[in-house]
Amino acid sequence: xxxxxxxxxxxxxxxxxxxxxxxxxxxxxxxxxxxxxxxxxxxxxxxxxxxxxxxxxxxxxxxxxxxxxxxxxxxxxxxxxxxxxxxxxxxxxxxxxxxxxxxxxxxxxxxxxxxxxxxxxxxxxxxxxxxxxxxxxxxxxxxxxxxxxxxxxxxxxxxxxxxxxxxxxxxxxxxxxxxxxxxxxxxxxxxxxxxxxxxxxxxxxxxxxxxxxxxxxxxxxxxxxxxxxxxxxxxxxxxxxxxxxxxxxxxxxxxxxxxxxxxxxxxxxxxxxxxxxxxxxxxxxxx
Amino acid sequence: xxxxxxxxxxxxxxxxxxxxxxxxxxxxxxxxxxxxxxxxxxxxxxxxxxxxxxxxxxxxxxxxxxxxxxxxxxxxxxxxxxxxxxxxxxxxxxxxxxxxxxxxxxxxxxxxxxxxxxxxxxxxxxxxxxxxxxxxxxxxxxxxxxxxxxxxxxxxxxxxxxxxxxxxxxxxxxxxxxxxxxxxxxxxxxxxxxxxxxxxxxxxxxxxxxxxxxxxxxxxxxxxxxxxxxxxxxxxxxxxxxxxxxxxxxxxxxxxxxxxxxxxxxxxxxxxxxxxxxxxxxxxxxxxxxxxxxxxxxxxxxxxxxxxxxxxxxxxxxxxxxxxxxxxxxxxxxxxxxxxxxxxxxxxxxxxxxxxxxxxxx
Numbered sequence: 001x002x003x004x005x006x007x008x009x010x011x012x013x014x015x016x017x018x019x020x021x022x023x024x025x026x027x028x029x030x031x032x033x034x035x036x037x038x039x040x041x042x043x044x045x046x047x048x049x050x051x052x053x054x055x056x057x058x059x060x061x062x063x064x065x066x067x068x069x070x071x072x073x074x075x076x077x078x079x080x081x082x083x084x085x086x087x088x089x090x091x092x093x094x095x096x097x098x099x100x101x102x103x104x105x106x107x108x109x110x111x112x113x114x115x116x117x118x119x120x121x122x123x124x125x126x127x128x129x130x131x132x133x134x135x136x137x138x139x140x141x142x143x144x145x146x147x148x149x150x151x152x153x154x155x156x157x158x159x160x161x162x163x164x165x166x167x168x169x170x171x172x173x174x175x176x177x178x179x180x181x182x183x184x185x186x187x188x189x190x191x192x193x194x195x196x197x198x199x200x201x202x203x204x205x206x207x208x209x210x211x212x213x214x215x216x217x218x219x220x221x222x223x224x225x226x227x228x229x230x231x232x233x234x235x236x237x238x239x240x241x242x243x244x245x246x247x248x249x250x251x252x253x254x255x256x257x258x259x260x261x262x263x264x265x266x267x268x269x270x271x272x273x274x275x276x277x278x279x280x281x282x283x284x285x286x287x
Numbered sequence: 288x289x290x291x292x293x294x295x296x297x298x299x300x301x302x303x304x305x306x307x308x309x310x311x312x313x314x315x316x317x318x319x320x321x322x323x324x325x326x327x328x329x330x331x332x333x334x335x336x337x338x339x340x341x342x343x344x345x346x347x348x349x350x351x352x353x354x355x356x357x358x359x360x361x362x363x364x365x366x367x368x369x370x371x372x373x374x375x376x377x378x379x380x381x382x383x384x385x386x387x388x389x390x391x392x393x394x395x396x397x398x399x400x401x402x403x404x405x406x407x408x409x410x411x412x413x414x415x416x417x418x419x420x421x422x423x424x425x426x427x428x429x430x431x432x433x434x435x436x437x438x439x440x441x442x443x444x445x446x447x448x449x450x451x452x453x454x455x456x457x458x459x460x461x462x463x464x465x466x467x468x469x470x471x472x473x474x475x476x477x478x479x480x481x482x483x484x485x486x487x488x489x490x491x492x493x494x495x496x497x498x499x500x501x502x503x504x505x506x507x508x509x510x511x512x513x514x515x516x517x518x519x520x521x522x523x524x525x526x527x528x529x530x531x532x533x534x535x536x537x538x539x540x541x542x543x544x545x546x547x548x549x550x551x552x553x554x555x556x557x558x559x560x561x562x563x564x565x566x567x568x569x570x571x572x573x574x575x576x577x578x579x580x581x582x583x584x585x586x587x588x589x590x591x592x593x594x595x596x597x598x599x600x601x602x603x604x605x606x607x608x609x610x611x612x613x614x615x616x617x618x619x620x621x622x623x624x625x626x627x628x629x630x631x632x633x634x635x636x637x638x639x640x641x642x643x644x645x646x647x648x649x
Contacts, residue, residue: 181374184345189439190366190395199391203382 034260052261062262064237065245066269072241073220076159080216081209083160084167089201091172102172105165117229120158124230144231148238151231155239158226163219167212174208175201210281214274221270242266289355289447291319291342291480296351298337304349311337312348313505319448319482324474326495327484330527334504335484339450342482344368355447371440372450376457377432381425385416388424389438396443410441413473430462437470441477448480455490467493488528500524516573517633520642525571531600534577536608538570538636545570545636548606550585553631556643566639574600576633577612584626592620603627 038048056062091101108116126132126143135142144150178200186196224243227233233240233248240248246266250259298312307313312334319325327335340346342353344365353361360368380388389407411417414434419427424435433454440449451470455463471494474481485491491498492512500508500515500523508520519525525533539546543558547570554570579601587603587610594600598613601620610627614620636643
């Protein structure tokens with residue numbers, strides 16, 4: 001009796017399995033398939049073992065892209081997390097300005113990514129762009145299409161402009177959910193604003209900040225569209241992040257095997273780091 | 288330590304209040320004596336939390352003054368008034384240990400660490416938190432957290448008054464009783480002024496020496512639990528306190544004699560009322576002071592009898608007015624027609640809701 005019912009219940013999860021199979025497992029298996037084979041065209045494939053994985057892991061080009069990617073992600077996290085919390089703390093809690101602030105904050109998130117890239121590309125152009133022109137006018141020799149440092153500066157500024165809002169909105173939601181009684185108790189206990197931040201706001205925000213951190217980590221580690229439109233990975237290879245490099249290998253050089261191996265390594269790095277961050281950040285709560 | 292005086296106090300949340308309905312708190316004058324245990328009792332929305340927040344300084348009243356001893360503190364912030372407050376939902380600093388929680392108010396005030404340690408341990412012993420002193424505060428149960436909240440008030444030596452805003456709301460029923468007696472015990476030990484806000488009459492009557500009963504933003508009576516029970520100053524008090532509440536019956540008064548449903552009835556204060564007095568007149572008598580009478584009395588019909596353990600609650604009807612009375616267990620209740628007698632010194636006339644002053648007070 002029980003067994004019969006259980007078997008029928010599988011029918012209900014079947015659509016989900018089918019969906020997951022089609023949009024995740026099957027494409028992923030295709031990539032796995034490519035990553036262990038060699039082809040010379042004509043749709044002929046030969047078994048290659050782990051040779052592509054060895055190649056990628058030993059390739060200086062991959063190391064360089066990975067390094068650039070790590071610097072980029074670390075920089076934007078170091079800027080966006082504190083900045084987002086700081087902005088959320090200064091936003092009004094009630095009154096007519098709340099909606100104004102929220103809409104202003106949400107605006108960058110609503111702009112299509114390639115438009116963001118194009119906007120900043122034009123904005124930062126040294127001759128006609130407002131930012132580039134102004135920087136040159138006040139004495140900086142700014143040209144992001146020629147100088148790697150300037151390209152990085154523009155790239156990070158663009159990401160901070162585009163994505164700090166996400167941290168702000170999450171932190172603001174977290175702050176709004178702190179009951180008034182906590183602030184009242186802190187006032188009565190004579191706590192200053194630093195103590196309130198350190199012992200009430202920050203602990204209460206830890207969950208949303210964990211989510212914000214993970215989202216920003218994963219998104220920035222996978223970022224493609226905006227830097228592709230802004231710099232195309234240049235000048236030279238100076239802003240070629242992992243995803244841009246991957247596309248170059250896969251679609252530029254059409255090296256399917258190495259590209260597939262790199263995709264898998266890329267995927268595993270994100271998975272592993274996300275797990276490490278999540279474990280470290282939630283460790284305190286479990287104690 | 289201080290006496291707290293509320294002088295001609297009123298509060299409206301909106302701006303430019305004009306009508307009485309605009310005020311969340313009607314005009315009131317109360318004095319809380321130093322070291323007393325007080326309760327603010329009333330239904331939800333009666334203004335008791337507003338009043339509490341005005342005393343603690345979280346809210347500035349729109350009119351009137353708050354005095355601690357003779358000092359006007361109306362404009363002062365909570366931390367300058369030297370008060371402590373326990374909130375409805377437990378407030379603990381999650382990332383700190385119980386010890387650090389208790390030490391927090393002292394450290395914020397720059398107390399030397401040796402004194403902090405001594406005081407924290409003393410208070411922890413008092414509120415039975417010694418064993419969990421080094422645990423994370425977030426791991427405690429709700430009653431433990433409320434004890435921490437209270438402890439943060441007790442560690443400070445400068446506290447004028449400790450206030451409780453329905454502190455037992457989230458406590459399990461079987462722990463409520465424990466925590467309540469703990470509070471009472473602590474009050475007797477530390478002799479600080481305590482003001483306890485609640486809508487639960489049992490909590491108010493067991494904790495407080497004096498109870499301030501509030502309804503729709505107005506203080507209706509201030510008295511000891513016995514006074515509130517025996518001499519309700521307002522129909523609301525009679526009805527709100529006691530279980531079941533006071534019988535409130537329409538009546539007439541002619542020549543200093545009260546009549547219930549056309550039958551004369553002895554009261555303690557009808558003689559003080561002149562004929563032709565305005566406002567609806569009602570008779571108030573608690574079910575405890577109504578009894579069944581074999582011979583003469585007010586004619587009534589028994590409607591229903593329910594058993595509450597020690598007592599039987601008898602519902603009767605005099606004319607179309609329901610009258611409840613309590614009868615001891617084991618006494619036969621007649622069915623159908625019977626007669627009721629009201630104890631004269633506990634039967635009172637209320638005009639427009641308020642007790643008519645004068646007459647032979649019990």
